[in-house]
Each structure stands twice: as structure tokens, then as C-alpha cells.
Amino acid sequence: MLIITRKLGERIMIGDDIVVTLLEIKGSQARIGIEAPRDISIHRQEIFDRIRQENLNASRIHDEDLTQAATLWHGKKPE
Amino acid sequence: MKIATSRFGEIDICEDKIIHMPHGMLGFPDRRTFTLFQHKPDSPFYWFQSIDNPELAFVIVNPFLFKPDYDVDVAYALKDMSWDTDMEENALELYVVVNIPKGSPENMSANLIGPILINVEACQAVQMVLTDSEYSHKHPLVVQ
Numbered sequence: 001m002l003i004i005t006r007k008l009g010e011r012i013m014i015g016d017d018i019v020v021t022l023l024e025i026k027g028s029q030a031r032i033g034i035e036a037p038r039d040i041s042i043h044r045q046e047i048f049d050r051i052r053q054e055n056l057n058a059s060r061i062h063d064e065d066l067t068q069a070a071t072l073w074h075g076k077k078p079e
Numbered sequence: 080m081k082i083a084t085s086r087f088g089e090i091d092i093c094e095d096k097i098i099h100m101p102h103g104m105l106g107f108p109d110r111r112t113f114t115l116f117q118h119k120p121d122s123p124f125y126w127f128q129s130i131d132n133p134e135l136a137f138v139i140v141n142p143f144l145f146k147p148d149y150d151v152d153v154a155y156a157l158k159d160m161s162w163d164t165d166m167e168e169n170a171l172e173l174y175v176v177v178n179i180p181k182g183s184p185e186n187m188s189a190n191l192i193g194p195i196l197i198n199v200e201a202c203q204a205v206q207m208v209l210t211d212s213e214y215s216h217k218h219p220l221v222v223q
Contacts, residue, residue: 038155038158044210050190051106051206051208051216052105055206058177058190059137060181061136066122066138067119069177070121070123
């Protein structure tokens, strides 16, 4: 991992077209601005991890459990 | 064409029912082709079955059935997938992934931060990542 020290307002270039700016530091939090082309996706890692974990859990559902779930859905859903 | 599935045995699908996911589902980047079929007549749920892996299938549901005000900005996904932004609105279908903990279907939930957007005209789909949304990844589906 490349580790770089930056002061407030200073930037980091990644390739030709990604600019990362350190905008604000407050205690243990840093606000970071990222400018990148639209086709680069930028996500908070924990969001990414949550979706991946939900996908992993969701891939193990059995047909019987789903049939029960569908019955529950019809029984408990408010109209 | 016939495809093998671990849950339903061999099933026969039309080739125009194959949905391509160029990025796959998160956590399963190598599984790129799926097909969609309703769980049962009357059931709100659909199986999103992998064609490459017989064991891989997700349960998905139309989020507007239980959360009519669900609001997702699809602009980024359209651009990412190079889909025509002028396409007919009904070419797009939105689903969310359902989780049912084993043995406790009353605790089933839907992941509202990783919806699946399907372009039925292009037969393509993408799992979106809603980074700054207020939605839950475990939205309860049954009113207790």
C-alpha cells in the first residue's frame, strides 16, 4: 500500500483523471472529495460488503422456506 | 435450451429469457447469466437462477409491492450499462434481493441498498449499489 501524508486542501492524482482532495479533518473523521469519470464506481466499502454478505446469505434459500414465506406474505401483509 | 438447477432439476428456458449481467452479482462476479421465473402462481417472489451454476439462485421481489415510495436513481446504472436513456420506461424492471433465515421465514427481509435493475429489451441486468441512501439492507418483509 502506498501511504501519503496530505495537508488540508491538498490533492492526490490517481492516473490522469482521478483527483482525491482532503477537504476537512475533524477528530477521527476526514472528509474526502473524489473527482472521477462517470464510469468509475466509487462506494463506501461497508456498503459494498453489506450487499455482498446479503447476496451470499440470499443464495442459500431453499424452495420450501420460500413457499412458507409466500404464505406468510399473503397472511400478514396489510392491504 | 435446457439448464441444470439444483433446486428445480433440469428446466427448459427460451434463449430470449437469458439475462446477462456483465458485472455479475456482488460476491459472484463470475456468474454472468441468469434467468427469471415466478416462484409460484400468486407468489410475489421470483427466482433469479444462475445459468452457469446450478446451485446459485436468488429470491427477488418487486420492492414497490411493500414499499411504494421506494425511490432509486437509475441514471448512473443506465450510463454504466450503456443503455439508451430514451428507452421505454417499461423496459426497466426493478427487483430487490430477499433473505429468508433458515427455519424462520417470519424474519425474511429485503436488501434495499443493492437493487437489481433489469433491462428486458436488452436482456441485461445490473446490481446497483446505493451508497448514500437511507434504506436498510435488512428491510423486514412481514409486519409482525
